[in-house]
Amino acid sequence: MGCLIAGLRTAIERALRGAVDKARDELGLAPGDPVPDFTLEVPREKQFGDFATNLAMLLTKPARRPPRQVAEILVSHLDLAGTKVQEVTIAGPGFINFSLDPLWIYDALVEIQEQKDDYGRSKIGGGKKVQVEFVSANPTGLLHMGNARGAALGDTIAALLSFVGFDVSREYYINDAGHQIENLALSMEARYLQALGRDAEVPEEGYHGRDLVETAQRFVAEHGDRYLKMPREERLKALAQYALREKITAIREVLAAFGVEFDVWFSEQSLHDSGAIDRTLAILRERGHLYEKDGAQWFRASRFGAEKDEVLVRSNGVPTYYAADIAYHKDKFDRGFSWVINIWGADHHGHVARMKGALEALGYDPDALDVVLMQLVRLYRSGEIVRMSKRTGEYITLEELLKEVGRDAARYFFVMRGADSHLDFDLDLAKSRTNENPVFYIQYAHARIASIFRQMAERGKKVPAARDIDLTVLNDATERDLIRRLVDFPDEVARAALELAPQRMAHYAHEVASLFHSFYNANRVLGVEKELEEARLVLVDCTRTVLRNTLYLLGVSAPERM
RNA sequence: GUCCCGAUAGCUCAGCUGGAUAGAGCAACGGACUUCUAAUCCGUAGGUCGGGGGUUCGAAUCCCUCUCGGGACGCCA
Numbered sequence: 001m002g003c004l005i006a007g008l009r010t011a012i013e014r015a016l017r018g019a020v021d022k023a024r025d026e027l028g029l030a031p032g033d034p035v036p037d038f039t040l041e042v043p044r045e046k047q048f049g050d051f052a053t054n055l056a057m058l059l060t061k062p063a064r065r066p067p068r069q070v071a072e073i074l075v076s077h078l079d080l081a082g083t084k085v086q087e088v089t090i091a092g093p094g095f096i097n098f099s100l101d102p103l104w105i106y107d108a109l110v111e112i113q114e115q116k117d118d119y120g121r122s123k124i125g126g127g128k129k130v131q132v133e134f135v136s137a138n139p140t141g142l143l144h145m146g147n148a149r150g151a152a153l154g155d156t157i158a159a160l161l162s163f164v165g166f167d168v169s170r171e172y173y174i175n176d177a178g179h180q181i182e183n184l185a186l187s188m189e190a191r192y193l194q195a196l197g198r199d200a201e202v203p204e205e206g207y208h209g210r211d212l213v214e215t216a217q218r219f220v221a222e223h224g225d226r227y228l229k230m231p232r233e234e235r236l237k238a239l240a241q242y243a244l245r246e247k248i249t250a251i252r253e254v255l256a257a258f259g260v261e262f263d264v265w266f267s268e269q270s271l272h273d274s275g276a277i278d279r280t281l282a283i284l285r286e287r288g289h290l291y292e293k294d295g296a297q298w299f300r301a302s303r304f305g306a307e308k309d310e311v312l313v314r315s316n317g318v319p320t321y322y323a324a325d326i327a328y329h330k331d332k333f334d335r336g337f338s339w340v341i342n343i344w345g346a347d348h349h350g351h352v353a354r355m356k357g358a359l360e361a362l363g364y365d366p367d368a369l370d371v372v373l374m375q376l377v378r379l380y381r382s383g384e385i386v387r388m389s390k391r392t393g394e395y396i397t398l399e400e401l402l403k404e405v406g407r408d409a410a411r412y413f414f415v416m417r418g419a420d421s422h423l424d425f426d427l428d429l430a431k432s433r434t435n436e437n438p439v440f441y442i443q444y445a446h447a448r449i450a451s452i453f454r455q456m457a458e459r460g461k462k463v464p465a466a467r468d469i470d471l472t473v474l475n476d477a478t479e480r481d482l483i484r485r486l487v488d489f490p491d492e493v494a495r496a497a498l499e500l501a502p503q504r505m506a507h508y509a510h511e512v513a514s515l516f517h518s519f520y521n522a523n524r525v526l527g528v529e530k531e532l533e534e535a536r537l538v539l540v541d542c543t544r545t546v547l548r549n550t551l552y553l554l555g556v557s558a559p560e561r562m
Numbered sequence: 563g564u565c566c567c568g569a570u571a572g573c574u575c576a577g578c579u580g581g582a583u584a585g586a587g588c589a590a591c592g593g594a595c596u597u598c599u600a601a602u603c604c605g606u607a608g609g610u611c612g613g614g615g616g617u618u619c620g621a622a623u624c625c626c627u628c629u630c631g632g633g634a635c636g637c638c639a
Contacts, residue, residue, distance in 0.1 A: 179638065452599095455598050
């Protein structure tokens with residue numbers, strides 16, 4: 001689909017490149033000198049026009065002239081045919097500012113209205129296969145706030161990438177092998193025995209959460225005490241399998257309630273069973289990246305940028321988690337993903353260099369893996385930190401959070417900060433139905449719009465087609481500011497997606513809502529002069545589209561009334 | 563000790579691929595509801611961008627260093 005703002009942008013960029021080429025001699029540039037990687041952005045201040053470039057400043061050095069002089073020369077060679085540029089000025093240290101024909105933003109409204117739900121979609125991703133792996137919480141308990149933040153971040157990043165034309169797959173890696181499963185089995189056994197009235201203690205390293213008590217009770221309800229008499233190994237296996245299945249189901253359900261659905265649930269155990277880990281180890285060994293020490297198999301990770309070497313196979317012959325993870329990442333690339341994104345807790349940061357190192361050792365491009373590290377979440381209630389301890393099983397679960405603050409607030413709050421910032425999650429604020437709460441502020445804007453359309457319908461009117469009416473009557477400052485920001489939407493989506501920065505969308509939504517509220521307070525829509533009413537209905541319609549699309553990307557609902 | 567992340571308005575944070583006068587929300591203060599939802603808006607005030615050095619035409623942004631907070635450094639995951 002055509003996108004107006006992108007078209008304008010590329011037209012100006014092309015003109016600038018052309019100017020550099022024509023001015024080469026005058027600027028004293030060598031024929032081989034490339035055109036520098038300049039920016040063409042929307043200036044913060046309106047007085048600087050619609051677009052501004054730093055190109056002249058970047059050419060200062062090769063041209064050995066002051067930036068403003070370079071700008072003069074460039075401007076004298078600019079061919080602006082077909083760019084809608086009406087005025088070019090040189091300002092500040094050497095910016096070249098472009099002011100467009102003021103009518104251009106009205107064309108954008110036509111585009112927004114016609115593209116509707118597709119407005120902002122693009123093909124930047126070119127159908128490239130991208131995998132986003134996130135949450136991947138141990139299936140030994142319930143989801144906590146860290147998992148919840150990961151879920152919101154991962155899902156929003158995936159939605160953004162998909163919106164800009166990537167072929168995205170959401171994946172959950174199930175850690176259903178190794179120690180934690182043994183611990184789960186032992187913990188379940190204790191709860192099972194307790195449920196049958198016997199004395200038993202959950203091991204210190206085990207899982208102490210209340211949820212396993214209930215799982216054990218359900219197990220008893222189904223199987224009674226018949227596992228008491230079975231060989232211990234069989235009992236442990238049955239208990240672990242039962243708990244695992246129940247936990248994964250519970251995780252899947254609560255994530256679905258959170259608006260997060262995965263395309264693939266990948267089992268770690270399957271890597272052991274299929275021989276994928278052995279094959280991966282064999283390749284590393286063949287390439288000379290493994291050695292034996294103290295009876296264990298070590299990977300020379302330090303050769304590939306990691307701090308130290310790492311054990312892949314313990315002296316007891318059991319592969320480490322790291323070995324499985326290497327095989328897993330190899331599998332990802334073998335499945336044809338050309339970009340792999342992991343959302344990890346910051347406590348895994350030490351794992352990043354190792355993982356990239358392993359990929360390099362296997363012959364894959366480590367830069368095709370991006371790891372988004374997210375910092376901790378702290379919950380606040382009544383101004384105090386809510387203490388949590390996973391060890392004792394005392395923590396707020398995602399399920400409880402959803403019950404308390406609702407999905408919309410939770411989704412928004414988790415992505416409103418950059419992943420690498422600590423997130424203070426104020427439960428009272430998330431619940432409050434006041435202007436302090438950004439989610440309600442944004443949703444309220446949407447509800448107000450819906451209300452306008454209800455009244456419009458009562459009056460027997462319809463939203464006119466933008467291309468049939470005169471939009472230039474939208475001349476008020478609040479109207480122009482709002483339109484201008486609506487036009488930015490495709491740019492904002494693209495940046496948020498490529499920078500893996502969903503918080504940009506959260507802020508953008510708030511800005512659009514704010515501009516709309518200002519417009520709404522300053523102007524009436526219904527009941528004004530016919531031409532103006534029609535144009536304003538179009539503007540309100542377009543605002544609704546942008547708010548909806550933004551909220552959709554964030555996984556937040558767009559209510560019709562509040 | 564080594565490494566990673568952070569430090570920006572009273573509070574919570576944006577901005578960080580170097581760009582023009584550093585932004586927003588909340589809190590504070592002063593205003594606006596015979597009108598489509600006042601869950602809103604308008605205005606005022608608020609800053610040595612943790613300290614110091616460096617690179618540059620230009621630094622909140624890049625480099626070095628120091629201070630303070632959080633985290634990671636296991637044949638755990």
